[in-house]
Amino acid sequence: MAELTGCNCQLNFIFPTRNAVLNQLKITAGYTAACTPVQLYLDGKNIGLSASDCCGYWEFSLPELPPDGRHTLQVVSGCETCCLTVEIDSGTSPVPIPDILYPSGQISGNAPLIQGTALPGSMVRVCVDGSVCQLLSVGEDGSFHWQYPQPLLEGNHVVTAVTITPNGLESGLTYQFFETQASIAFSVTLKRAQEGSRFRTIGLELLVSSPSYPITLYYLMLPPGSDTPTAENIMDYTGPGLLDGTAAAGSALVNTGGDVTLLISGLEGAPSGALGLKDGYRYDIYLLAQAGQEQSPVLSAFYIRAMPFDGGRGTEQDPYQIRQLSVEEIRRKYPDLTVGSSSYGIDDTAHLLRNIDDMQTLYQESGGKYGVRNSMALDYMLTSPIDLSDYVAANGGTGWLALGFRGNEVSPAYFTGLLSGSGDETPIRGLTVIRSSLHLYEGLFAYSRNAVFRSLSLQNARIQINRSPGPEGQAETQVGLLSARMLAGTLADISVTDASVTIGSGIHDSVEAGAGGLVWEAEGELDAHDLYADNIRITITHGGYRTGGLFGRVRRTGNGSPSVSHALVRRCIIHSEGSQTAGIAGQAYLPKLLRDLRVEASEFTGRSFVAGIVGQYLAYHPVSSLAEDLYSTDNTISVIEEENYYCGGLFGQYNMEHAHTIRNCTATNCRVIGGYHIGGFAGGIELSGPQIVENCHVSGGTVKDAYGEAGGFTGEIQYYKSEESSGLPNPLITECTVQMAAPVAGRESTGGFAGIINTDFVTDRQIVISHCTTQAAVESAGEYSGGFIGRLNIGVLTQCTASGDVRSQAGSAGGIFGSSAGRSTDNPVYHEVLADHCAYSGSIQAEGSDVGGIGGYCDGTAGVTIHNCLVTSPLISGSSPTGRIIGGQSGDVILNDNYSTTTNILQGGIPKAIIENPSGPDGGTPSPARTLTARDIAMILDENSKENNSLPGKKGLK
Numbered sequence: 001m002a003e004l005t006g007c008n009c010q011l012n013f014i015f016p017t018r019n020a021v022l023n024q025l026k027i028t029a030g031y032t033a034a035c036t037p038v039q040l041y042l043d044g045k046n047i048g049l050s051a052s053d054c055c056g057y058w059e060f061s062l063p064e065l066p067p068d069g070r071h072t073l074q075v076v077s078g079c080e081t082c083c084l085t086v087e088i089d090s091g092t093s094p095v096p097i098p099d100i101l102y103p104s105g106q107i108s109g110n111a112p113l114i115q116g117t118a119l120p121g122s123m124v125r126v127c128v129d130g131s132v133c134q135l136l137s138v139g140e141d142g143s144f145h146w147q148y149p150q151p152l153l154e155g156n157h158v159v160t161a162v163t164i165t166p167n168g169l170e171s172g173l174t175y176q177f178f179e180t181q182a183s184i185a186f187s188v189t190l191k192r193a194q195e196g197s198r199f200r201t202i203g204l205e206l207l208v209s210s211p212s213y214p215i216t217l218y219y220l221m222l223p224p225g226s227d228t229p230t231a232e233n234i235m236d237y238t239g240p241g242l243l244d245g246t247a248a249a250g251s252a253l254v255n256t257g258g259d260v261t262l263l264i265s266g267l268e269g270a271p272s273g274a275l276g277l278k279d280g281y282r283y284d285i286y287l288l289a290q291a292g293q294e295q296s297p298v299l300s301a302f303y304i305r306a307m308p309f310d311g312g313r314g315t316e317q318d319p320y321q322i323r324q325l326s327v328e329e330i331r332r333k334y335p336d337l338t339v340g341s342s343s344y345g346i347d348d349t350a351h352l353l354r355n356i357d358d359m360q361t362l363y364q365e366s367g368g369k370y371g372v373r374n375s376m377a378l379d380y381m382l383t384s385p386i387d388l389s390d391y392v393a394a395n396g397g398t399g400w401l402a403l404g405f406r407g408n409e410v411s412p413a414y415f416t417g418l419l420s421g422s423g424d425e426t427p428i429r430g431l432t433v434i435r436s437s438l439h440l441y442e443g444l445f446a447y448s449r450n451a452v453f454r455s456l457s458l459q460n461a462r463i464q465i466n467r468s469p470g471p472e473g474q475a476e477t478q479v480g481l482l483s484a485r486m487l488a489g490t491l492a493d494i495s496v497t498d499a500s501v502t503i504g505s506g507i508h509d510s511v512e513a514g515a516g517g518l519v520w521e522a523e524g525e526l527d528a529h530d531l532y533a534d535n536i537r538i539t540i541t542h543g544g545y546r547t548g549g550l551f552g553r554v555r556r557t558g559n560g561s562p563s564v565s566h567a568l569v570r571r572c573i574i575h576s577e578g579s580q581t582a583g584i585a586g587q588a589y590l591p592k593l594l595r596d597l598r599v600e601a602s603e604f605t606g607r608s609f610v611a612g613i614v615g616q617y618l619a620y621h622p623v624s625s626l627a628e629d630l631y632s633t634d635n636t637i638s639v640i641e642e643e644n645y646y647c648g649g650l651f652g653q654y655n656m657e658h659a660h661t662i663r664n665c666t667a668t669n670c671r672v673i674g675g676y677h678i679g680g681f682a683g684g685i686e687l688s689g690p691q692i693v694e695n696c697h698v699s700g701g702t703v704k705d706a707y708g709e710a711g712g713f714t715g716e717i718q719y720y721k722s723e724e725s726s727g728l729p730n731p732l733i734t735e736c737t738v739q740m741a742a743p744v745a746g747r748e749s750t751g752g753f754a755g756i757i758n759t760d761f762v763t764d765r766q767i768v769i770s771h772c773t774t775q776a777a778v779e780s781a782g783e784y785s786g787g788f789i790g791r792l793n794i795g796v797l798t799q800c801t802a803s804g805d806v807r808s809q810a811g812s813a814g815g816i817f818g819s820s821a822g823r824s825t826d827n828p829v830y831h832e833v834l835a836d837h838c839a840y841s842g843s844i845q846a847e848g849s850d851v852g853g854i855g856g857y858c859d860g861t862a863g864v865t866i867h868n869c870l871v872t873s874p875l876i877s878g879s880s881p882t883g884r885i886i887g888g889q890s891g892d893v894i895l896n897d898n899y900s901t902t903t904n905i906l907q908g909g910i911p912k913a914i915i916e917n918p919s920g921p922d923g924g925t926p927s928p929a930r931t932l933t934a935r936d937i938a939m940i941l942d943e944n945s946k947e948n949n950s951l952p953g954k955k956g957l958k
Helices: 231-235 327-333 352-365 388-397 935-939
Strands: 003-005 011-013 027-031 037-040 045-052 057-061 070-076 081-089 099-102 107-110 113-117 123-128 130-138 143-147 155-162 172-182 185-196 202-209 213-222 248-254 256-266 282-291 297-307 321-324 379-382 419-420 432-435 443-458 462-467 474-482 483-505 514-518 520-538 545-548 551-555 563-570 571-576 581-582 585-589 593-600 604-606 614-619 626-634 636-639 645-648 651-656 661-663 666-668 671-679 682-687 692-694 697-699 703-712 714-719 731-733 738-739 744-745 754-759 768-769 778-780 787-791 795-799 806-808 818-820 833-838 845-846 855-867 876-879 886-895 905-906
Touching: 011 155, 027 070, 045 057, 070 651, 099 172, 099 443, 113 123, 113 130, 123 143, 130 143, 185 297, 202 213, 202 282, 213 256, 231 282, 248 256, 321 352, 462 474, 474 551, 483 514, 483 833, 514 585, 520 545, 545 571, 545 614, 571 581, 581 604, 636 645, 645 714, 671 754, 682 703, 703 787, 787 795
Parallel strands: 107 172, 321 379, 379 419, 419 443, 432 462, 443 483, 462 483, 474 514, 483 520, 514 545, 520 551, 520 563, 520 571, 545 581, 551 585, 563 593, 571 604, 585 614, 593 626, 604 636, 614 651, 626 661, 626 666, 636 671, 645 671, 651 682, 661 692, 666 697, 671 703, 682 714, 692 731, 697 738, 703 744, 714 754, 731 768, 744 778, 754 787, 768 795, 778 806, 787 818, 795 833, 806 845, 818 855, 833 855, 845 876, 855 886, 876 905
Antiparallel strands: 003 081, 011 027, 027 057, 037 045, 037 070, 070 081, 099 113, 113 143, 123 130, 123 155, 155 172, 185 202, 202 256, 213 248, 213 282, 282 297, 474 483, 474 520, 514 520, 514 551, 545 551, 545 585, 581 585, 581 614, 645 651, 645 682, 671 682, 671 714, 703 714, 703 754
């Protein structure tokens, strides 16, 4: 004991003990009179002032660790002083402190059985109130116990324990307060029975009082509706159900009184061979408590379900918890889940994840007796990584079966709940499917509706489907690694990495197959944000449609439109022998928003509608949509055959009606190869009303091997007549640029900015392209080659510039447009065109006729106006007619105030005499004649207003 002085001698140390040798000293503690001030001194230095609590307990945390050596501790409370000496030796390995299990809190009786755990093979010195002590041996299982030998006074007491190793080293002291009460009657009440907080447990909430402990609690759990057992049955049940988990029996110890919670797994004190509780099974529960000669009446609760997960309640605030079961755990505790017994033919380590679906199936198959009626509608949280790689051998070697899948001819069970995790800390790894037949839905889930997926990481998934020869069967499959289909809901902070999907047909016929790195089809009011895909490989042969790095398709349905924002796709390779293939989504049908989407260092190949961001974007719903801050970088985009169409750096085709906007988007160093309608930004853009494409750019990269209609920005711009757009502003493309080191190369209708601007409808509306520039050269094997546009069949160009050289093996070549032929045999429709305040500075070399610095051939049936344009070409060369401003013309062609500094103009290989006339085919020469600087050109182009309604034209352009 410590040395005490004072008036009442209630003051004392609990920890440390006198002359203790410690590894370190962090706290001191003791007791004195209740609610009195306490002052602590270390080596004579005041450490601080505290006070004891209502039980007389006091404690100090030392502000810093004392150094090695001997130290004096002094505590002062009122007129009392207590001193002791301790030694600090930091080189001493700390001995684990013991753990006191009982007594604690309020106890009945006054001679407790003291129980605890400590280092096996050591000794424990146990003291009560610092006066009555006993040296105990610790058993091999680490337990110790001591029946206190004499009655304690009613009130507060403290029990302390110190571990002593065989070589004499002592641990720190542990202590626990308890309060003795007068003896009370034996009583055990079952307050509640419910799902336990761990897998395959039931939680029992008891109210316990007893003059002695421990209490033995006997339990018997029977199928719902069973006959009520007797007390003897409960204590010694050997009837049916123990081996298959439909019943459970055994006993557990209760060591303390008051409110007590027990988790029963059905293995505590169970007969040999008993399975224990089965997850999702329900039981009628019968309990009997006994302590000595005391025995409770039979307690009962009915229709209680064993926990099918690892805790929680299935709500958003307290979701069911899902973890991986280890193989060792399964073989030791859950033999029905081992490879030889589980329904999947493997060690069912992802059993808790499958229970999301299996519990609902069990409910339906048992007529509501077992399972969870709506398990696919509840909320779940992953608490550990989930490894599905061993499921490659499940289901007869075909791998994972999508949660909710009920067969090709049966509607799926929809997941409508929440599944969340902790990202890369709780990944779902190794999802594997290997099939020789097609399932309609493939993925982690089959179909989700209004579900929420949050903070999930899918890694190393592999889906391999090859339909072998055989009877006619399913001909379609939809693959989404997270969920094959999704109707509304939320995707937030989701990643998919290092995954592969291969779909083919062993009988060489076409399969209807689509795939998405996350979801094949996401429709309705979807909020998808913070998505990431890396190293995804998708290959679909003998068919395929709507395939993307994140989505196969996103689309509006009912009154809901999807939004996708903040996503990155990188290092992905997608090859589909079908259409609509891209990095974000194969098709976007009436989405609300696409924002901050990036696709990098990837390859995309398909038959048509192939792109870096979206293969086919359909935005013709009255509700406005917006696409902004989209980036396609270092991607290769190509079609399989030259007759395929719509291939672009960001979009394969973008169809817009009503008030839709694309802005602030960039394609950088993308290689766009082959087919009809191909462009560095988009293969084709279809406009009809007040749509805007603004501040979008193409930088670097190539556009080549086009079979027809190729442009540095877009292969085709098509006007689509829409009654809803009547009276609204014209569609506008503005502030867009193209910078390419390699020429735009195609067979015909090739332009540095666009291949063709066209329409199939009679209209008095126009497509306006304003303040756009291109620095891309053009190489064409056929007609209609333009430094800016190959064929300008409808539209207004205002304050646009082109500087790339034009090389054509045919005619109809121009610096701004190659031809304005406004009709064809199939489409006898003429429209007025206008080039206003435009400039061209590259060279033109064509092997055919109709060659000009602004326009090659001008068909003026509906009117062609070229106004206030400038040509500064070093060379213009072609067959007759060739001019500095235009080549050939017919109909009403209006030329006003056009100028050129070109002096080297060849017609048929012979220098052509220039006819000076600002209103003629050669235009005028600026006076005084000199080489114009960039500033001069800018001044000329800025002379007039850029407002559309002020532009000159034969019919007054709207």
